[in-house]
Amino acid sequence: MEIWRLPISASQRGKLISAGYTTLSSLSSISSSDLARESKVSESEALDILKFASHSHSGGWEMSSGNCSIFEGAQNAWDMLHEEESLVHITTSSADLDNILGGGIHCKEVTEIGGVPGIGKTQLGIQIAVNVQIPHGFGGLGGKAIYIDTEGSFMVERALQIAEACIEDMSEYNRFIRKDFQACEIRMQPKDILGNIFYFRICSYTEQIALINYLDKFISEHKDVKVVVVDSVTFHFRQDFDDMALRTRVLSGMALKLMKLAKKFSLAVVLLNQVTTKHTEGSFQLALALGDSWSHTCTNRIVLYWNGNERYAYIDKSPSLRSASAAYSVTRRGIRNSSSSCKRIKMM
Amino acid sequence: MANKMISEIPLPKSIANVFAARNISTAKDALSLTEFELMELLDVGLTEVRSALSQISEIVAPPYQTALSLMEQRFQNEHLGGHFPTGLKGLDAALCGGIPFGVLTELVGPAGIGKTQFCLKLSLLASLPTNYGGLDGRVIYIDVESKFSSRRLLEIGLRSFPEIFQMKEMAQEMAGRIFVLRPSSLSEFTQSLQQIKVSLLQNQVKMLVIDSMAALVSGEHEQGVRRQQTLSWHISFIKSLAEFSRIPVVVTNQVRSQSHDEASQYSFQEYLSCAAQSRDGIVETPTRYDSHLVAALGIHWAHAVTTRLVLEAKSGQRFIKVAKSPISPPLAFPFHITSSGISLLSDEGMELMGPEINSIHCQGHNEIINFRMESLV
Numbered sequence: 001m002e003i004w005r006l007p008i009s010a011s012q013r014g015k016l017i018s019a020g021y022t023t024l025s026s027l028s029s030i031s032s033s034d035l036a037r038e039s040k041v042s043e044s045e046a047l048d049i050l051k052f053a054s055h056s057h058s059g060g061w062e063m064s065s066g067n068c069s070i071f072e073g074a075q076n077a078w079d080m081l082h083e084e085e086s087l088v089h090i091t092t093s094s095a096d097l098d099n100i101l102g103g104g105i106h107c108k109e110v111t112e113i114g115g116v117p118g119i120g121k122t123q124l125g126i127q128i129a130v131n132v133q134i135p136h137g138f139g140g141l142g143g144k145a146i147y148i149d150t151e152g153s154f155m156v157e158r159a160l161q162i163a164e165a166c167i168e169d170m171s172e173y174n175r176f177i178r179k180d181f182q183a184c185e186i187r188m189q190p191k192d193i194l195g196n197i198f199y200f201r202i203c204s205y206t207e208q209i210a211l212i213n214y215l216d217k218f219i220s221e222h223k224d225v226k227v228v229v230v231d232s233v234t235f236h237f238r239q240d241f242d243d244m245a246l247r248t249r250v251l252s253g254m255a256l257k258l259m260k261l262a263k264k265f266s267l268a269v270v271l272l273n274q275v276t277t278k279h280t281e282g283s284f285q286l287a288l289a290l291g292d293s294w295s296h297t298c299t300n301r302i303v304l305y306w307n308g309n310e311r312y313a314y315i316d317k318s319p320s321l322r323s324a325s326a327a328y329s330v331t332r333r334g335i336r337n338s339s340s341s342c343k344r345i346k347m348m
Numbered sequence: 349m350a351n352k353m354i355s356e357i358p359l360p361k362s363i364a365n366v367f368a369a370r371n372i373s374t375a376k377d378a379l380s381l382t383e384f385e386l387m388e389l390l391d392v393g394l395t396e397v398r399s400a401l402s403q404i405s406e407i408v409a410p411p412y413q414t415a416l417s418l419m420e421q422r423f424q425n426e427h428l429g430g431h432f433p434t435g436l437k438g439l440d441a442a443l444c445g446g447i448p449f450g451v452l453t454e455l456v457g458p459a460g461i462g463k464t465q466f467c468l469k470l471s472l473l474a475s476l477p478t479n480y481g482g483l484d485g486r487v488i489y490i491d492v493e494s495k496f497s498s499r500r501l502l503e504i505g506l507r508s509f510p511e512i513f514q515m516k517e518m519a520q521e522m523a524g525r526i527f528v529l530r531p532s533s534l535s536e537f538t539q540s541l542q543q544i545k546v547s548l549l550q551n552q553v554k555m556l557v558i559d560s561m562a563a564l565v566s567g568e569h570e571q572g573v574r575r576q577q578t579l580s581w582h583i584s585f586i587k588s589l590a591e592f593s594r595i596p597v598v599v600t601n602q603v604r605s606q607s608h609d610e611a612s613q614y615s616f617q618e619y620l621s622c623a624a625q626s627r628d629g630i631v632e633t634p635t636r637y638d639s640h641l642v643a644a645l646g647i648h649w650a651h652a653v654t655t656r657l658v659l660e661a662k663s664g665q666r667f668i669k670v671a672k673s674p675i676s677p678p679l680a681f682p683f684h685i686t687s688s689g690i691s692l693l694s695d696e697g698m699e700l701m702g703p704e705i706n707s708i709h710c711q712g713h714n715e716i717i718n719f720r721m722e723s724l725v
Contacts, residue, residue, distance in 0.1 A: 007395065010387065117650035118671060147415070151652070152450065152451050155444075198414060204376075210404065213406075214405040239581065249382055253382045274647075305613075314616060316616060
């Protein structure tokens with residue numbers, strides 16, 4: 001392997017090359033003081049370089065005992081399957097939707113949800129932020145939520161409504177399934193649910209990038225965070241950019257960091273996206289915003305759309321789920337299964 | 349926070365100097381580059397870049413609040429929990445108390461349906477003392493279409509709140525709180541927005557009305573992409589205005605007829621309907637929105653508004669519809685316009701389904717207007 005791979009500065013790399021150290025193996029049996037003298041870097045820099053070199057060297061091809069880690073950092077497919085099966089999904093509160101999603105929103109993955117204005121993106125975002133807190137005893141994650149609001153569309157009153165309905169549903173479930181009231185009494189209050197949603201209001205794309213960089217530290221301090229909802233990932237990137245190439249680079253950097261977060265803390269990342277019109281093959285069609293290269297970055301992509309009288313969710317992209325669509329509805333109590341009968345309900 | 353100077357961030361001396369030497373002076377500059385671009389530019393290692401970035405990020409990232417503290421704060425500090433009652437009881441109940449503070453509320457509908465009437469009523473209400481259900485503050489009314497009528501305003505006042513408006517000095521004070529701006533071009537509009545930002549907080553301004561947003565651009569640019577780009581700065585700016593001053597912002601939007609190549613479907617929907625056809629053996633025409641009218645400002649704008657109220661006329665009856673709202677289900681309320689302004693005929697909303705929610709009808713409301721005008725005279 002070449003020293004290009006080492007995370008060192010350009011000038012250090014230049015010095016190493018001019019001193020003749022072009023491969024990692026050439027660095028493997030040299031002392032730091034020799035390296036410092038020959039390539040004219042300081043002793044401490046030389047020590048760092050050697051540390052990086054030995055690290056990436058052993059990370060590369062060295063065999064180790066035990067079949068679980070032949071390659072450091074790798075995991076075999078069988079183990080991955082077991083791990084995936086043991087993961088709890090975050091329910092969307094609509095059984096049909098959960099069904100096509102393979103149980104709900106997946107942890108360790110980035111899920112993008114897009115749709116036209118008013119289709120229920122923010123509603124789904126709030127619902128997920130509430131549902132992630134359903135305790136283990138009820139088949140939930142018992143986690144906390146981070147809600148990153150870039151548009152100012154988070155409505156705390158609505159979150160309260162959804163939280164109240166969620167608690168009602170849980171006590172209903174309790175009465176129905178368990179019958180013994182003491183076993184798993186609900187000590188959760190709507191206020192507790194709201195208290196477990198960490199709300200960040202973002203006013204520019206710089207803040208958005210900064211926050212996503214900072215999340216790593218924040219979540220290390222709040223280990224029980226199990227979902228990060230970004231509503232919407234698009235807004236600031238749609239307004240403030242002239243240089244599209246820069247936008248693509250910055251966005252993909254951000255997506256990578258989110259993916260890393262999802263894996264590292266085994267949490268779900270939900271990105272809400274807006275739609276735009278796109279001109280293809282002579283006609284205008286709706287498409288999710290941020291362009292083609294962005295569409296590669298998310299693991300799962302769900303598009304919400306109107307189909308006749310009903311709201312539908314469609315799995316546009318997923319490595320593990322087949323493409324399917326399911327109806328859902330947005331009710332006073334939150335996201336629910338679609339009531340197929342189109343009756344007109346009188347409110348209030 | 350985005351324009352925070354890097355020199356004010358406590359970075360290690362050596363790396364702070366490198367940032368300064370490469371002319372990366374603000375957090376925005378640094379965070380707009382990828383880690384590798386920074387490594388090349390600053391000529392330092394990955395670990396240094398990473399630690400510098402994480403320090404900068406930590407300072408630039410805004411602090412969090414729990415949703416609970418957000419709610420408590422709203423209820424403590426804000427009049428009526430952050431909602432401005434419109435006086436239309438059914439609508440207020442659906443919207444959790446009225447038009448929300450801090451976000452955009454859009455009124456969209458065909459010409460003559462009553463958008464301006466609604467705006468007049470709202471500005472009047474906002475100027476009233478709190479014991480009359482008002483916000484007791486000044487109102488800025490950006491009148492792009494020159495439709496603001498002070499006579500009509502006072503008439504609505506006199507009919508709705510006779511006890512205030514019969515006293516001349518009170519009427520003078522209330523009307524004196526409503527400031528009308530008449531920008532004639534987009535650049536003038538931009539200027540007045542920037543002025544407003546400065547004076548909003550000092551002057552006890554409690555509401556901003558823009559009537560209408562669509563008129564500004566339709567005159568200057570033809571169609572499509574160009575228009576979207578012109579407005580995106582304004583969208584962002586008005587949103588931030590609403591946000592930082594925590595006042596209700598009401599914006600009207602016109603309608604235009606839907607052009608035939610209008611996008612209303614995703615590419616996969618065609619595919620889905622084709623698949624369904626081949627499975628069932630029935631040839632179905634794909635369901636398209638059959639409405640003739642759409643909001644004049646496109647989908648980008650529609651994403652930016654938090655609440656969208658559609659005013660429409662259907663078989664001679666006018667309806668106000670909650671087409672998009674984070675707190676209300678889609679409901680329609682019949683309304684009419686009288687000399688005392690807009691009022692609901694029923695406080696019970698009808699729940700809407702599917703494309704009904706976003707469609708804008710315009711059937712036979714002209715007759716109603718003519719009729720009312722005669723009865724007013």
